[in-house]
Amino acid sequence: MSTKIKFIAPGDSSWQEDRPDIDAHSSTQFVYNAHHSLALNLQRQRLPIYKNRSHIIYLLDKYQTVVLIGETGCGKSTQVPQYLLEAGWCADGKMIGITEPRRVAATSLANRVADERGCVLGTEVGYSIRFDDSTDSSTRIKFMTEGILLREMMGDPLLTNYCIIILDEVHERTLLTDIIMGLLKKILRKRKSLKVIVSSATVDAQELCDFFNSNTKKNSAKDTATILSVEGRLYPVDIFYVDEPVADYVKAVVDTALKIHEDEESGDILAFLTGMDEVDRAVSLLQDHAKIVKEGKLKMMPLAMYGSLPNSEQLKVFWLAPRDTRKIIIATNIAETSITIPNINYVIDCGFVKIPWFEIETQTNSLIIAPVSKASANQRAGRAGRVRSGKAYRLYSEEAYNELIDANPPQMQRSDLAPAILQLKALGIDNVLRFNFPSVPPSKNLIAGFELLFALGAIDKNGDLTKPDGVTMAEMPLEPILAKCLIVSGEMECSDEITTILAMLQVQNVLIHPGGGQASIKARIAHRKFEVAEGDLLTYLNIYTAYEKYKSSGWCQKNFLNVKALKRATEIRTQMRKLMKSIGIKQASCDGNVKQLLKCITAGLFPNAAYLHYTGVYKTVRGNKDLFIHPNSCLYTLQQPQWVLFVEVLQTNKTYMRELTVVEAGWLEELAPHFFQRTSIESH
Structure with a gap:
């Protein structure tokens, strides 16, 4: 029995005579999809990684860890997960997890791979980032931020849902990258079936290979990690x-x-x-x-x-x-x-x-x-x-x-380690000081991290995670000081307002600041309608409250507000409230009680306090570092308050405080007596 094969040119509908069940629109879509798929396949085969496909599969079968080095653009991030899926690594229903340091990388790569696979994003290929999960039970290739994988380890310490973990962009050596590498090294000892690919563009490959090979027993001659270099397509x-x-x-x-x-x-x-x-x-x-x-x-x-x-x-x-x-x-x-x-x-x-x-x-x-x-x-x-x-x-x-x-x-060697310590404690790492980091952090940073967590009530005097506060803070995808605000908001009955403020802090560029000219003046006038003397955090609350009332792109454009950022804040706030409900934090509103709201913010941000020095600059309580109000803050043009709390510090030609809140000195002693003493307040 022979089968006739007929090649069809784009736009040729003569073949519909044999298939009357397909309409003209569907046939056009079919031809487009076929050509689109063919173009993608040809493009994939031209990538430098393609000729290393069999080498990657072979080495991963032989070794537990493969350090993959290749130029950016050679296809490491998009092609390797597909090669492994096609080779049958997910046949038992497990997933291939790919971690990215940035949210934009995780979402854009997932979109690209879903397009190449010809599937809807969120099915076979999906992504998971903070407050946004686009996966389902059929997902086999999952792109995610490093923080998401770390949180999954809390519920599943051996990562039993995954057959392969790919750590991408390791050369950036973020704090979470180093923590995950240290944890994966422990997991690989317990779970021999798990495979790890460490992918990077520029990194000391031998150093990483030696780190994972130190898993090997001294009396064993067989290494568990190896290196594969992919030649990039680079012109002079x-x-x-x-x-x-x-x-x-x-x-x-x-x-x-x-x-x-x-x-x-x-x-x-x-x-x-x-x-x-x-x-x-x-x-x-x-x-x-x-x-x-x-x-x-x-x-x-x-x-x-x-x-x-x-x-x-x-x-x-x-x-x-x-x-x-x-x-x-x-x-x-x-x-x-x-x-x-x-x-x-x-x-x-x-x-x-x-x-x-x-x-x-x-x-x-x-x-x-x-x-x-x-x-x-x-x-x-x-x-x-x-x-x-x-x-x-x-x-x-x-x-x-x-x-x-x-x-x-x-x-790891230049960061605040409080979030890292909190995560490791939640994962059952009791002796953080002896944890096997790829790069050993400075002891002073570790001590400072323990001090902050103790001040926030996340750990006790023995260094153990407190219950329920410490455990709850570890479960939240927020900085420890912000997680503390959220916990206290339930007790102070202002959680509705705090979730809105924290959601606004998770997005950037809510206020649009044009470069200059008349637009800059108009933007400044528009933003003043929302500003309050209590600071930026309550200004954000005003902006969101007004946005909820109008919810239109025209209104945002008129007031120089970023509508996409506000929509994203809405999504984050919804997710945050679901999280609060799951961990039992009471949801309530303070009904305009500003003092109650400011006290709640103080209960979490008290370590970031600064006071106005007689010289006209702000100084931190600890260290007496000179600080200035950022020009984009609503307090920049107002009379300088005596005491403020800041969310972050930005160093340019000066050291600026951002996202400020005005507080009273007495609240610091009332809400954090273990951190502030009356003598220090009086001396300032």
Whole structure:
């Protein structure tokens, strides 16, 4: 019996005569899907990782841990999970879990893989991030943030739902990455069937391999971990340096981009800056220049890229620009390794990066601007050589490059360890000091973490997790100080307002601040309608309360508010209230009792107290560090209050406090007598 095969051109509907059950629309969709699927398969096969497919499967069968090293864009994150699924690793119903340091990476990669698999997102391929779970019982490839995997370990210490765990972007060496590696090392001893892939673009592979091989018994000659390097598809990149240091690297980035646009042939430009404010400033300057491009000349399309940008805006950097237009993408270090932007031929490296830093003396977390490492500088330059020979312009001298450190220290060695200690305690790690970290944290940071948790009532004097507060705080996907606020809100009967405030703190850029001109003045006037003398947190409450009343994009646009951020805050608040209900925290409203609400905030944020010094600057209670009110705070233009609480500290040319709340000195002694004493308050 023979079967006839008929090839159909796009748009040809003659074959419908044999299949009258399919209408014209369905047939068009069928042809489109077939061509789309074929294009994706061809694209997948062209990736450098494709020829290593059999090697990955073989090594994973032979070893428990594989350290996979490959350039960003070679297909590690999207292809390896699919190879393993196709090889039958999920035949027993278990999942392949892939962890990402950033939420944007987890969601965008899940979308990409679901598209390649031809399935609806949330079925065979899904993702799980804080306050957003898009998976079901049929999910086999699950992208998630590192924090989600850590919380799953609490309920399932041996991760029995997973057959393979892929740790992606390990070179970033976040706090959670190191904790997870330490925990997986313990799990691998108990569960021999579990496999781990440690995936990275730039990292000391041998160091990680040795870390996992130390699982092997001394009398055993067989290693449990091995290394596989994937060659990237990288074209040569010419590096250019400046002769003299630049005074303003944001302006220098804009000037360099304009010079490239004027003198160089076609190809998109990717420029690196340190944070959202700098990126928006540079994009605004480039947009002004884009408006005055002469007719017939190559046009400019300036675009921003950073983690807190709305998803619709992030996707624009991946779109193909019109033929007569050049994209100029200004990004933070998210574009260094987490995402691969196509058609980049020119890279501008400002030479700096923003990293979190914990100060022992003042017990404060800061975001500081520091020089990049050599590894980061080379990774940035490599973005220019993805499609053809490229050029990288470094806004620092060659001598300065030679003086850079090889790699930035892991976050474990420069962070507040209180959240890490809390998680480890909840996972049953009694002796945190002897826990096997890939990078040993400073003892002072560990002591400071224990002190903070003790002050918050999460651990007792013996270092054990308290019940119920300590256990409840560990279950919440919030910073310990914010989790404490949520717990106390049930007792103080203001949980409705606190969940709204905490949800608003989980999103960024609620207030839109235009770069300058009339729009900036209008935005300032619009924002004043919501501002209160009690500080930013109650201002956020006012904004959300007003948004709930109107809930329209036009109203948000008129008041210079980010509608996507407010919608996201609504989702988070709903999830937070479900969590409260599950752990038994009373839901109630304070009905406008502002003092009661401020006291609840004080009960959690009391370690972040600052007072107004007679010199006119704020100082931390511990360490006497100079602090200033951030220009975007509603308190910036008001009379300076005597005592404030802050959520975070931002280090630029000054050290700024963000998300402020005005409190009374007496509340600190009343609500945290173990932390504040009358003598210290009187002396200030």
